[in-house]
Amino acid sequence: MEFTRETVSLADIRPSKSNPRGEFGDIDALADSIRATGGEPVNPPVVVRDGNVYRIVDGERRYRALREVWKREPGHGVAVLVAGDLDAANELVAMVATDDKLQLSDAERARGVQQMLILGVDEERVSRASRASAKQVRAAKRLAGRVQEGWQVTLDQLAAADALDSEEDREAVLSAGDGWRWKEQSIRARMDREQKAARKLEWLVDAGIPVQAGGDAPEGMEHVANVFSYEPLSRVKEAARGLDGSCLAIMRDGSIQFLAPGGHSALEAEEDPRAAEAAREHAAAESLGMRLFRFVLADAFACGAELDERVRSARSNGPLIRLPFEDSELDELACQIGSYRASQPVGRYEVAQHLMLHAERLSYGFTPRWSGEPSPIEAGRLLAAIEAFRLAGFGAFDEGDAWLEERAREAAGETGERG
Known part of the structure; x- marks a missing residue:
């Protein structure tokens, strides 16, 4: 592709309607840097002739900044690089590939990839221009036209949606906005439950035990056991x-x-109710703990002042100080360290660590396997974990979780420890 450097009037330059960028950053700051170089950017905008005007291929941010610099002279001549004839597909490839120093957002990059595919740009070229993986490009191609007006999707979101079997599930992920990771995890958890139910059904059929889908117990049949x-x-x-x-x-x-x-x-073999209750508790705790881990790892949790305060309060006292100081000096230093630790802001990674520690503790339940007796302290900690995840925005508690929480409240009593 050949370029010629020309000086054209700002009034004759037009932005391209195909530009996937929706956010142009701090134009005033860019205008200040252009003023510092004499009113011209180091790299001129790239344009293509379109009748009597010039359409921008690369450099809309620079164009906007130039308009700010020369706002009192709208017809001021500025340097541009004029490209040879470009079709719409090649223009879009150029716009996505250059990024104009301010990188495209994930949603803008995904929009550019889908636009290129709709215009017929081959997948390999799209991948090179957008730095998207082959998997992401294939997903964008298969879901082209499925993203409704107003939905903000990313390439990872497109790939996640494409991997789902149900059209309803794919649409749920695409329309979930910033919460798409948690939506995908919720769908995956549901699919996992369905697969487990299918394996249980298959085993029952192979074992020769008749299976009834819902409904009441037939007359003359008596209860033997429940499996949740x-x-x-x-x-x-x-x-x-x-x-x-x-x-x-x-x-x-x-x-x-x-x-x-x-x-x-x-019916003659009586099941130990305490053992059955403990087994149910451990299964419910393990199920909830796994879903809580996935919730954190999907980066779906929300931070807030109350949760931050819990994280700050849970910070350890740090390593023991073993220095040749007097006791009074050590005490003073320990107080200063404690004040410093309490004053530091809470980061998202620290919140994630705090939540995962809660999920780990919760996964073991509150009835030690070696004793079979519920521990009020462990029950209180389980309740604290559930409360922390509620603060973090986890809302996918099911019937088993409700049973587990109620049983923990009974075990913790009024003196149950929270921590």
Whole structure:
């Protein structure tokens, strides 16, 4: 491509309607830097002739800054680089590839990639111009035209949506805005529950136990055991021990109720209620803990003053000071260190660490496996973890989580420790 340097009137220069950029940054600061170089940018804008005017290919920020510099002389002549004839596709490639020193936002880059693909630019060239991965470009191509007016999407968001099977799920991720990562994780968690339910159903069929989808228990059938949706397949196998084709499994939203006819031998084996309760608690805690970890790792949590204060309060006292000072000097230094630590701002990474520590503690539940007795202290800590995640914006608590929280409140009592 050849360029010729020419001087043209600012009044004859036009921005391109194809420019994917929507945010142009601090134009006043750029104008000040142009004034410092004599009223001309070091790199002139690149334009292409369009009838009697010149359309910008690269350098709309510089053009806007030049208008500010010469606002009292709108017809002032400025230096430009005039490109040979460019079609719409090549113009767009040039605009996305140059970035004009202020990088395009993720949403602007994604919009540029989709526009290039719609104009027929080949995928490899799009990838080079936008620095997008081949996976991102393929996703943008498959979802071209699916992004509705007003939706702000990124290339990672397009790739995440493209990896989902359901059209409804893809649209939910594309329309979720800044919360798309959490929306994707919620969909993935739902899909995981559905897959687990499918594996449980497959095992029941293979075991020869009849399965009923919802509804009431048939007359003459008595309750044997319950398995909740968040409990693993091993728990299904344990609860179904001794059951046969005369028994029944009723499935409701992934949970299973096992029934047997009156007089069946399975009714004679009494399940230890405390052991069953503890097993349910640990399964619910592990399920919630995993979802909380995914919530943090999806960077979907919100920071706020109350959560920041909790993080600040939880900061450790730091390493012991082992220096040849007098005790009074050590005490004074320790106080200064404590004041310094408390005064420092809380960063997003520190909040994430705080939340992941809560998720880790919560995952173990509050009934130690070695004792079988609920611990009020651990129950209080579990409640503190749930509260911290509520402050962080986690709202996908399910029925199992509600049961777990209620049981923790009972175990913690009025003296349960929060921390």
